[in-house]
Amino acid sequence: MRLRHIELFQAILQTGSLTAAAQLLHISQPAASKILKHAEQQLGFALFNRVRGKLQPTAEARILQQETERLAADLQNLRRLADNLGRGEDRALRLICTPALAQALLPDALRCWRSRFANTPCQLATQHTAEIVEALLLREADLGLTLQAVEHPGLSSQILAQGQMMVIAPSGWWPSNVLQQPLRLEELTDAPLIGLDTRDALGGLLRGHLEQLSPPPRIDTWVQTYQLARSLVATGQGIALVDPLTALANEGQLIQARPLEPLIPVPLYALVRAQEAPSAAQLELLDQVRQHADKLMAAQGRPGDAATAFR
Numbered sequence: 066m067r068l069r070h071i072e073l074f075q076a077i078l079q080t081g082s083l084t085a086a087a088q089l090l091h092i093s094q095p096a097a098s099k100i101l102k103h104a105e106q107q108l109g110f111a112l113f114n115r116v117r118g119k120l121q122p123t124a125e126a127r128i129l130q131q132e133t134e135r136l137a138a139d140l141q142n143l144r145r146l147a148d149n150l151g152r153g154e155d156r157a158l159r160l161i162c163t164p165a166l167a168q169a170l171l172p173d174a175l176r177c178w179r180s181r182f183a184n185t186p187c188q189l190a191t192q193h194t195a196e197i198v199e200a201l202l203l204r205e206a207d208l209g210l211t212l213q214a215v216e217h218p219g220l221s222s223q224i225l226a227q228g229q230m231m232v233i234a235p236s237g238w239w240p241s242n243v244l245q246q247p248l249r250l251e252e253l254t255d256a257p258l259i260g261l262d263t264r265d266a267l268g269g270l271l272r273g274h275l276e277q278l279s280p281p282p283r284i285d286t287w288v289q290t291y292q293l294a295r296s297l298v299a300t301g302q303g304i305a306l307v308d309p310l311t312a313l314a315n316e317g318q319l320i321q322a323r324p325l326e327p328l329i330p331v332p333l334y335a336l337v338r339a340q341e342a343p344s345a346a347q348l349e350l351l352d353q354v355r356q357h358a359d360k361l362m363a364a365q366g367r368p369g370d371a372a373t374a375f376r
Contacts, residue, residue, distance in 0.1 A: 076090050166310060226362065228309035228332075233322045235304075258305065
């Protein structure tokens, strides 16, 4: 199948009509009919049957569909990349980070960054780590922030700071005299815990630790983001294991926080495209993010904070 065959094949699957598929591809109906006929001749079997005025895929077409959908997605990514390259470098700072970092760390860091780059355009987005990687590779973003290690030949990463996993609980959950002490993993036995999606790297790591407990924590609610876990904890729905930034951020919600023992490292990573020199704006923002992470994580003297959470 040639590329034009695949495009028409996908368009017919999407619209159910040769005429509508031709309109979608901005070609004439006779041209679409000719392409379809040529594709079927090349393949040696029919791709569609006409049923009550609609084109229905044959059994062979259904088998091809999964692979052609993957190729179509790759083609769309290629077009997005070419479009981004064609627009050139506008020198806007395009940052993408995980939701937890956007809420707990980025506002203050960006405010300080603006003192030096008051007129620099800035585009901010939040995504999970897999989407951050895709956005960087497709040049839809220039700088990524995540709590998950990424290994990709097209990207380079650096650790800006490193903390440890924290346990958060509703206000008054623990007596004040233990708030400066780590919470041992064994104390989570049979505890009401807000579960973290195991597709998250830290979530998968935590699951292995929790499964060793007997009985394990009671998990009735699962979430995909740390800040949602924090919000549920603040309303008294249980305790949660979260990253140190989420645990110690001042978000106006009354919670208690203690470091988990044994220590589970939580690095803060900056991602950029490999072999590309960062701009002055990117370097300054990374420096501000590093400073604010250190400041937040080294908070001293507040009940429930872990003084050594980040170094």
